[in-house]
Amino acid sequence: MRKDSRLSRLLHALIHMDMLNRGVTSDELGKMLGTNPVVVRRTMALLKKAGYVSSVKGHNGGWHLETSLTDITLFDIQALVGDASLFTIGLTDEHNNCPIEKAVNTAISGVLHEAEALVLARFREIKLSALRYDEKLLAQLEGFITSKG
């Protein structure tokens, strides 16, 4: 199923902005993120609405970081993009009153809720400042097997 990579992209953009410590244009961000400026604007609009960044139109315009990365957690950004559930597992129509279906859905959703709570709790613990480029950290992590998505 198609995945939502906006969380990854927004974190990526925010950290680049923090390290550059200047305004950046959507074109620049698009090159960094491997996408085009319209997608960047669309996605960055979520950050702007939440006040984490501002934007300036016209000449010398662009995006500006308005918040220290020590004050933003993965949870904060996930909250901007995570409208629906975190899982690809769906339940069948819950307005059906078949008791078997209810028992099945209850069992599944119980587990998924527990896992979702775990994810969000972990995301709350991770500040964006902790993800800034750090040679040592990256070397440690180099061998880590990352999921395809």
Added chain:
Amino acid sequence: MRKDSRLSRLLHALIHMDMLNRGVTSDELGKMLGTNPVVVRRTMALLKKAGYVSSVKGHNGGWHLETSLTDITLFDIQALVGDASLFTIGLTDEHNNCPIEKAVNTAISGVLHEAEALVLARFREIKLSALRYDEKLLAQLEGFITSKG
């Protein structure tokens, strides 16, 4: 994002088959699951391939349970449908060698792996026999808030 409800459907079907204790047709299952017989066959084919059920064509044909529900866990069924990741959160292209992107993806995937392990461990603990219709259990669970999916 669109969800995959095959896990829910397969569990639902298996428990109905167990309780009826007879062969059932795809038409019957379709009515129980709220879908049509072709979708049922397509989905049930996963169970058949794994040997949990068998099928008979023609007159008096249909689907037969071949395994006790005490010998099947949610994990077993999830393994049949869960080709990809359990999460709607995706990472951006991992062949990019931007160290920031790597750090971001590593942080996210670390958390998701932990949560996925939790889900699968819980699924291993739940036998399908534990989901059979039980008035008492259902009454207890009635108030539980279930996810929209």
Added chain:
DNA sequence: TTTAATGTAACTTATGATGTTACTTAAGGT
């Protein structure tokens, strides 16, 4: 031979992020 069933191919639909084009608006530079 008729009927009831699975098996399966082919196509459509639904969904939501992503990609793309084109245009509008804003603001600095010349």
Added chain:
DNA sequence: ACCTTAAGTAACATCATAAGTTACATTAAA
């Protein structure tokens, strides 16, 4: 004033995949 650079946004296409649907082949009992 005019040009250029930038965000903002509408409109539409693309992608991926489960689900829905139609049609037909195959199998086997009545």
